[in-house]
Amino acid sequence: MEYTEIMVRYGELSTKGKNRKSFIDRLHGNVAKVLKDFPELRMQPHRDRLHIKLNGTDAKPVMEKLKNVFGIQTFSLSVKVSRDFEDVKKKAVEMMHEAYKPGMSFKVGTKRSDHSYPLDTNQINLQLGDAICDEFPEIDVEMKKPDIKISVEVRQDGIYLSYLTVKGAGGLPVGTAGKAMLMLSGGIDSPVAGYLAMKRGVDIEMVHFFSPPYTSEQALNKAKELTSKLTAFGGNINFIEVPFAEIQETIKSSVPEGYLMTIQRRFMLRLTDLIREKRHGLAIFNGEAVGQVASQTLESMAAINDVTTTPILRPVATMDKTEIIRLAEKIDTFNLSIQPFEDCCTVFAPPSPKTRPNIEKTRKFESSLDIDGLIQRAMDGIKITTIEHGDKFMESDQENISSLL
Amino acid sequence: MIYFDNSATTKVNDSVLQTYNAASQEYFGNPSSLHKLGLKAYELLETSRKQIANLMGFKQDEVVFTSGGTEGNNWIIKGTAFKKREFGKHIITTSIEHPSVMNTMHQLEELGFEVTYLPVDKTGHISAQDVKDAIRDDTILVSTMAVNNEIGAIQPIHEIAKVLKDYPSISYHVDAVQAIGKNLQSKFIDPRVDFYTFSGHKFHAPRGIGFIYMKEGKQLEPLMAGGGQESNLRSGTENTPAIAGMAKAIRLLKENEAGKADKMEQLKEKLVNHLKGMDNVHVFSQIGEDFAPHIICFTIDGVRGETVVHTFEDRDIYISTTSACSSKKGLESGTLKAMNIQENVATSAVRVSLDESNTEKEMDEFIKNLDEIHDHFQILN
Numbered sequence: 154m155e156y157t158e159i160m161v162r163y164g165e166l167s168t169k170g171k172n173r174k175s176f177i178d179r180l181h182g183n184v185a186k187v188l189k190d191f192p193e194l195r196m197q198p199h200r201d202r203l204h205i206k207l208n209g210t211d212a213k214p215v216m217e218k219l220k221n222v223f224g225i226q227t228f229s230l231s232v233k234v235s236r237d238f239e240d241v242k243k244k245a246v247e248m249m250h251e252a253y254k255p256g257m258s259f260k261v262g263t264k265r266s267d268h269s270y271p272l273d274t275n276q277i278n279l280q281l282g283d284a285i286c287d288e289f290p291e292i293d294v295e296m297k298k299p300d301i302k303i304s305v306e307v308r309q310d311g312i313y314l315s316y317l318t319v320k321g322a323g324g325l326p327v328g329t330a331g332k333a334m335l336m337l338s339g340g341i342d343s344p345v346a347g348y349l350a351m352k353r354g355v356d357i358e359m360v361h362f363f364s365p366p367y368t369s370e371q372a373l374n375k376a377k378e379l380t381s382k383l384t385a386f387g388g389n390i391n392f393i394e395v396p397f398a399e400i401q402e403t404i405k406s407s408v409p410e411g412y413l414m415t416i417q418r419r420f421m422l423r424l425t426d427l428i429r430e431k432r433h434g435l436a437i438f439n440g441e442a443v444g445q446v447a448s449q450t451l452e453s454m455a456a457i458n459d460v461t462t463t464p465i466l467r468p469v470a471t472m473d474k475t476e477i478i479r480l481a482e483k484i485d486t487f488n489l490s491i492q493p494f495e496d497c498c499t500v501f502a503p504p505s506p507k508t509r510p511n512i513e514k515t516r517k518f519e520s521s522l523d524i525d526g527l528i529q530r531a532m533d534g535i536k537i538t539t540i541e542h543g544d545k546f547m548e549s550d551q552e553n554i555s556s557l558l
Numbered sequence: 559m560i561y562f563d564n565s566a567t568t569k570v571n572d573s574v575l576q577t578y579n580a581a582s583q584e585y586f587g588n589p590s591s592l593h594k595l596g597l598k599a600y601e602l603l604e605t606s607r608k609q610i611a612n613l614m615g616f617k618q619d620e621v622v623f624t625s626g627g628t629e630g631n632n633w634i635i636k637g638t639a640f641k642k643r644e645f646g647k648h649i650i651t652t653s654i655e656h657p658s659v660m661n662t663m664h665q666l667e668e669l670g671f672e673v674t675y676l677p678v679d680k681t682g683h684i685s686a687q688d689v690k691d692a693i694r695d696d697t698i699l700v701s702t703m704a705v706n707n708e709i710g711a712i713q714p715i716h717e718i719a720k721v722l723k724d725y726p727s728i729s730y731h732v733d734a735v736q737a738i739g740k741n742l743q744s745k746f747i748d749p750r751v752d753f754y755t756f757s758g759h760k761f762h763a764p765r766g767i768g769f770i771y772m773k774e775g776k777q778l779e780p781l782m783a784g785g786g787q788e789s790n791l792r793s794g795t796e797n798t799p800a801i802a803g804m805a806k807a808i809r810l811l812k813e814n815e816a817g818k819a820d821k822m823e824q825l826k827e828k829l830v831n832h833l834k835g836m837d838n839v840h841v842f843s844q845i846g847e848d849f850a851p852h853i854i855c856f857t858i859d860g861v862r863g864e865t866v867v868h869t870f871e872d873r874d875i876y877i878s879t880t881s882a883c884s885s886k887k888g889l890e891s892g893t894l895k896a897m898n899i900q901e902n903v904a905t906s907a908v909r910v911s912l913d914e915s916n917t918e919k920e921m922d923e924f925i926k927n928l929d930e931i932h933d934h935f936q937i938l939n
Contacts (some may be wrong), residue, residue, distance in 0.1 A: 371594070551605065554602050557581060558609050558805045
């Protein structure tokens with residue numbers, strides 16, 4: 154059957170009151186960005202639904218992409234029929250042929266937004282139900298939990314039929330909850346933290362520290378590629394690269410080994426906070442999980458967090474590694490995250506970092522450094538790129554390889 | 559030239575060779591290297607693995623590269639034996655296996671394993687009932703071939719698999735080296751099989767490359783210890799050009815596989831029917847469902863197989879005695895012996911093995927020469 158549109162139902166809108174419009178606008182924009190590769194689509198955002206007219210586009214890949222966008226509760230694939238009721242019957246039966254397998258039950262549910270239509274809701278339900286029962290004499294009618302629900306919507310421009318309703322990603326449209334910075338390493342946890350922040354509508358910008366030549370171009374590209382993966386959930390993301398080698402070298406040469414890691418992290422946090430301030434972010438997200446590594450003990454977090462009062466949100470803080478990995482697999486960042494490139498956290502990692510750093514000592518060791526100068530030079534070297542859905546950064550010879558094989 | 563010795567080895571396909579060359583020159587990095595060239599080679603390696611897995615209906619992680627059939631058979635049998643020796647030391651195989659299975663079994667016997675060699679019937683087929691009867695509490699592995707390399711008998715893999723369903727702790731290995739590319743997939747791919755062996759040079763890939771299927775969740779003791787390549791299972795720098803060539807060869811093989819097999823079957827029928835009308839000739843490869851379409855084994859009574867091979871060779875036609883791997887040792891055919899064929903008949907056996915590029919014209923030419931050679935040798939009878 155050739156479908157004509159996808160009808161998108163919004164999530165969590167009832168609580169949004171006056172923000173409804175900005176919610177809808179933002180969702181529309183995010184959907185448009187994720188679906189930018191389908192030029193034939195036409196979108197009509199309405200107060201209670203977003204209609205995506207297919208105009209001949211194959212619905213399957215569109216639905217695949219739509220499944221990821223936050224702020225969508227469910228969506229249905231529909232076909233538009235003329236207001237001639239005989240046409241509606243014919244299409245409904247055709248639809249059942251597509252959906253029905255022996256033993257299944259069904260119901261018809263009608264909504265009339267156009268009350269001038271000659272048949273009322275009950276009449277439509279009954280007549281379509283009859284037509285379907287005539288065609289499938291074995292079929293069961295089931296009002297409470299039917300296997301197939303044929304939804305009928307009567308509008309002025311035509312009648313819309315659908316049976317396939319897909320669960321969306323839920324959450325809030327990215328951007329409706331304000332902006333924050335995400336500290337993105339190349340590991341497994343921080344992309345998952347980013348995903349969870351986006352799920353609550355947060356517009357994140359990636360802050361990535363890199364240390365050439367201690368870390369490679371591939372490591373940087375990997376972080377960008379991870380960002381590209383996250384664009385599937387809400388559209389473009391800004392990627393901010395911060396050069397970090399000078400700071401790491403300086404710390405390494407003048408701070409006792411046990412405090413290297415703590416002080417490096419404090420610098421990272423200071424820089425992220427400065428960037429946040431400049432870019433009007435409200436909070437910082439990171440991928441820290443309690444007790445996972447030395448820098449993620451509560452004592453360490455306290456010593457690192459000492460440099461700012463900005464809210465630091467840690468969406469994976471209480472998750473087990475296996476839970477984080479499961480999510481990373483679900484959002485397709487896992488295989489990328491485990492690619493073995495040195496990142497800036499590992500190159501200067503001391504053999505035995507303090508798991509319980511002392512805040513006073515940390516401050517004291519740090520005071521010998523030219524903090525302002527180091528921070529300023531790093532800030533001067535910042536590079537910002539906007540990463541769009543579908544952007545590729547990892548070296549790939551796939552095309553050439555495919556032609557070889 | 560007429561080349562009818564494709565079960566021994568095949569000629570590398572031209573476009574496979576191009577892939578091999580391009581991969582050698584453009585993707586020469588070590589797939590384990592960290593730099594760009596290494597990553598490129600790694601990508602080629604994994605894309606090849608994915609392509610092979612997809613075409614064969616396996617998962618990507620279930621394909622492990624080896625140097626070919628002999629390594630695959632050695633590894634699966636020894637690797638299973640070593641891994642599971644604490645659970646038992648009994649292995650079941652058949653009396654018609656390739657030397658790479660047979661001799662591996664003999665080595666294991668020296669290490670204290672017990673091996674049961676199942677007999678075959680007079681058509682060269684094993685029976686699933688025999689497998690069932692041979693199973694003991696300490697049986698850890700059953701290893702059978704899918705298509706016999708000497709006479710082309712297709713073994714009842716599904717029936718054996720059905721028997722083994724009741725014995726989930728026994729690993730089941732199928733040597734599928736002669737079965738690939740002959741549209742026989744439905745006969746030898748069975749979900750109960752845990753391991754398959756494949757070899758590249760039997761299907762126009764370069765030699766020295768092959769792969770095994772290792773079902774998800776199954777384990778093998780590595781035989782090659784070293785740098786930990788192939789997920790720590792098979793160390794040694796991967797032969798990426800040959801692997802890429804093999805991935806391409808499989809793709810070419812799978813294109814119109816059914817049509818190619820039908821063509822071989824027609825040529826086989828032509829020869830078999832002709833042979834059946836000749837005096838003092840025995841044919842061991844029958845036409846029908848349980849014989850592969852590409853192997854024809856026969857004898858001209860009273861003439862040693864080697865003599866027949868050389869007589870054809872003088873006419874620029876290449877066939878073999880029953881198995882290339884044993885032909886130089888002057889041994890009689892293991893399969894024919896297992897089929898209880900008299901020794902003097904078995905030593906006369908020769909094997910014609912076809913591939914999809916062989917033509918009807920070649921077959922006609924072959925038959926013409928066969929008649930002449932046959933007539934000539936009748937003085938011996």
